[in-house]
Amino acid sequence: MKTNENLLEIRNLHTYFFTNKGTIKAVNGVDMEIQRGRTLGVVGESGSGKSITSFSILRLIEDPGDIVDGSIMFDGQELLDYTEDEMRAIRGNEISMIFQEPMTSLNPVLKIGEQLGEPLILHQGMDKKEAWARSIELLREVKIPEPEGVVHNYPHQLSGGMRQRVMIAMALACEPKLLIADEPTTALDVTIQAQIFNLMNDLKKKHNTAILFITHDLGAIAELADDVVVMYTGEAVEKAPVEILFSKISKFSHPYKEGLLKSIPKLNEEVEYLDQIDGSVPHPLNLPIGCRFAPRCKFATQKCIDEKPNLVEVEPNHLIRCFYPNKEQRDGK
């Protein structure tokens, strides 16, 4: 991975929320990079800071939150140095975002065409007519049947899958270099999910868009991502290309990811109980001193509780934050 190929490069990002009860370190020193035309998947449980990372990229963190430290290089520019006005020109234009809830992400009182046209008028300087015509094209591109009719519709007249397609069309309106998809299919059923993934893959190939794909679904990651970052309590605990992360041959793995993988039901095995990771994510105000995962880890030693492990490259392109990344050694112990 050469630095100059990266479209987005996040280094040592710290996003904190200053609440009355104390400082919540939602994102605590995350590094990640995305190359053009590739998909970076970010997995983690709720509260692992994956959404906050994406909001940080767009600089949409609102008071009492703030980006305290780090750098976000986008296309060779430092986003954290941009003014609010400059940032507005980036949002929806060069970086755009798809949200979790297609049901509530569209304005209920505006027609689909009006909403789709808005970023076009704003960023591309189109007039209303051009924007309207382009909206129809965009809807056709996301495979909505009869787009000429749908532009006149209101959001409540569309199904969830259609709305998510509209959201994708809106995000792609200005042909962004980077698309952030924050759990785009959580609210949709499985068949629609597959369609949306195919659509995103097609569009990625067609426009060479980089995608930052945020999810808690490892299956979705396997399907869509090229590289993966596993996050836990605001930190990256494992980073690898998708083939290595899911490969059975690789000797190295983080116990947290192992746990996540084991908790997925498998069709070809009959088990009475599904494996689960014991305990729950530690409270953000009360994080362990050592390894963040130690209290829930089967393999934790005194060293894990006292000292904090670093993200170490255990094999080429595979980084793990654990003192005992070797699966065989761990199991033998």
Added chain:
Amino acid sequence: MSNNDKLSKEHEKIISPTRQIMEKFKHNKLAMAGFISFGLLLLVIVGAQAYIHLTNYDLANVDISQKYMKPSMQHLFGTDAQGRDLFLRVLAGGWISIQVGLLSTILSIVLGVSIGATAGFFGGKIDTLIMRGTEIVSSFPFLAIAMTISAIFMDLDAQLRLYLIIFILGFLRWTGLARMVRGQILSLREQEFIVATRALGISSFNQITKHLIPNVLTYVIVSGTLTFAGAILTESSLSYLGLSVTEPIPTWGRLISLSAKNAIVMTNYWWTWIFPGLALFILIMSINVIGEGLRDAVDPKSQYVTKEQRIRLKEKRKREKERQKRRKLAKAAM
């Protein structure tokens, strides 16, 4: 295209939210009655205004020989103490009421929506500051202030006094609306579609005007109608006290107060107060009924019954009765 397709197409009529509200309103009988009576009254008032302007009719024209005439074909509502035709005077008073109501409502809506939206959207310190200001304005004793201001500008020209009254009414009445709009926008701005507009790089101004205000517009219209009625009523009470527009321009409150000066006039010349009172009653009533109807129409939870549905329900009940009758007969036969 198969027949089935065609059918589903026809049923899938695109109904915008506005259109839905209109449909619901149309099927509300009471609201429609109010709407029609308001429309007729407005038509007559505007017609009379046009007649006064076209014929240069002098509302101040005094003819003592015609004083206190009973209602007749010549003077539909009779005449007053100075022998002036009450029909035209009542309708001219209606023109003042409509003007005051409409313009002061527009003023209070503009103030209320923009102030409320600003407070709700920015929140925090701006919100606190604006809302405390709103509370101060809303705790002004309305009548006392209106009387004082009106008394200070007593010797102003009648037309200018009209604008002064409009300004006082509009300026003191925006607070309720501002509070409501602020509350709505506070909850709306946390919705995902507003976060989405931020992620699209849409400016704060456009977020407020294009995305937030259209979402509260229905509530604003409802509250606007009620403000409208309230403003007309307040103007009437001000003019009853002689603090609104002055002679020779007649107002409803003034007309009533002229006849209410002593008991003899009130008992013997009933037409001098009953007609302006009735006009005021009908106008306020119809506006309030329209407001209620709009409120029902805007509420997504309220259902409306169309004519066809009503007929179908009737038939259903009829069939049920027949069935029961038949069952009784069968039982008796057994």
